[in-house]
Amino acid sequence: MCCKKTLLQAFCCGLFTCIFLGTALQAQITTTPSDPGPRPVGNNNPFCPIPSAKFPNAPPCIDTVQPADNNGNGGAGNVVPGSNLTGFWFQALTVFEVKAVVGPGPQTGGSTIPGLGPSFNAVSCFECHSQPTVGGSSPNKATPGFPNGNPQVADAPTAAQLQAVNSFISATGPVREARFPNGSPGDDTIHRDPVAAGSVAELFVIQGRPDVPATCTIAQEDFPTQVTNHNIIFRIPIPTFGEGFVENTPDENLAGNLATEDAIANNPNFFNPILAIKGAFNTSGNDQTISRFGWKAQNKSMLIFAGEASNVEMGLTNENFTNERTKGNGQCSPNPEPEDQVIVPPDPTDPANRNIPTIFSSFGKDGVASDISSDIENFAVFMRLNASPSQCNFNSGLDPNGRALCNPLDASSQRGAKIFGSLDPGLAGSLTSSSPDTNPNTSTIHTIGCVLCHSNFLRTTTSATPALNNAAFHPFSDFALHTMGTNLADGVTQGAAGSTQFRTAPLWGLGQRLFFLHDGRADNLLSAITAHVPVNVSSPANCTPDMGEACQVIVLFNNLPAGQKQDLLNFLRSL
């Protein structure tokens, strides 16, 4: 009898007698489910090196690409199809990979970006955004271009600076940045800068590098003490694929999607509404529109993020963030400020400039735009026009030439998609508020509602870029904040996002990710999922509000038969 009722009721009145018997025939029984692991990256892109007129002497780029899929995703590492800024994008990709040095600047036409430091976390955007290809997330030793794993190890100017962070930075672990939730007062006597509560404490200082100005004195933060005092949290890089779709989604589409999620989650046939998923948006302080980037959705746009990342991660002052964050003894920034800005090319008709070679690129008009734009504009264009990750079966593998393949989803992954759920009316497992679950009478596979946060269907507004124009896309995020409970809480507030609140992490590109959750604590999907709740809850009745909004969904996951868990994991590795 109870099998005919809703998922929650069936669950309560006897999962093992009802759902389990129903599914045993179809699921591969009781092997322990396991994360199939990241899909292989494959060979490097034959188009490398990509020339940049702005940095003609930069080292050759490393650029692996995903093959496109059949659902309109161009694949990570590619430019969105049909862009009229393709020349700009290819050059911007190289700028994203160029390494920063302390100086001196300006260095137009050089091989490096001047302006690193006084303190920094890494020396290029690419170092942190590189798996499975340029723009992605933290690399490991298997990532092309990173044979030694985490590049931060080699970025440390001295052995002592590396030693100070070795409890959380290692060759095999993720790239990380650190924040001090309670801040740190600094110490003027040794020129250690203060850190405001909750803000980023850069791992390294330029002192000890060969290019440090001779008169500069600056002390690294006291990481061992902050670790001992539990005054430190970590963040790992977020991939930058498909960002133009996210930027170009109007607030009302995000709000409409969240309302749909809420209506389903509050249907008592599906969930106990008292504990239901809610979600709320972070907004930008002044214009009050929905902000959507970063682990707490704290940032509004690619250009703002590019400016902030330049300054926070590498110490590059720019047109968005014009002042150095740290100062040491005030002798540590040898460059004119801002270190990165629009370049006015020398006027070739002025006789005084006759012998200065033009920096104009051979890419045509849009390539010239890259040459004269500031680096942050290049970063923003690169990220905005990155194609969305393709969806390929979890075991697609490589062809005989070592190139990644993209096979359609197999039966197991399709079952996994249905278990995950869908807000796209065209797909299996599709949910509506009146029909929250798939029909339990005809189907033994039930949706457990991951999609009620990890939304698989959003739409952009009009855009001059055809691929972004009124386009449906599949980020597997609602870009809303959700209360996640004590296990994930980080003690940091950013805008409307409090300590326990995080933006639903977009799951597109998950199939090739190596590290998970905001601090990189998980390196496999099973522990990433179970970490959504603080304790191993066995029944929805045991969920309490402090366990977070995901509790009921995770209980449903925990109680899936092994074969269905495997189906879901296989599906996740297809993203």
Ligand code: HEC
């Ligand atoms: C030391 C490693 C590191 C470097 C270097 C780095 N990032 Fe990041 N990036 C991160 C981390 C960590 C986050 C998550 C920040 C957060 O939300 O707390 C992030 C997040 C982002 C995001 C947000 C993506 C999204 O969809 O939410 C963008 C955009 C971004 N970085 C761009 C850049 C650019 C551009 C550069 C170069 C100027 C850069 N990053 C350099 C570590 C790095």
Ligand code: HEC
């Ligand atoms: C209440 C909303 C909610 C529900 C329901 C939910 N998630 Fe999440 N998920 C999040 C948030 C928020 C994060 C980011 C948490 C963090 O990093 O601290 C996240 C992170 C993840 C990550 C790690 C992604 C990354 O970038 O590191 C995976 C994998 C994931 N979720 C899978 C699932 C699966 C599978 C389900 C269903 C069983 C599910 N989630 C249900 C909100 C949710």
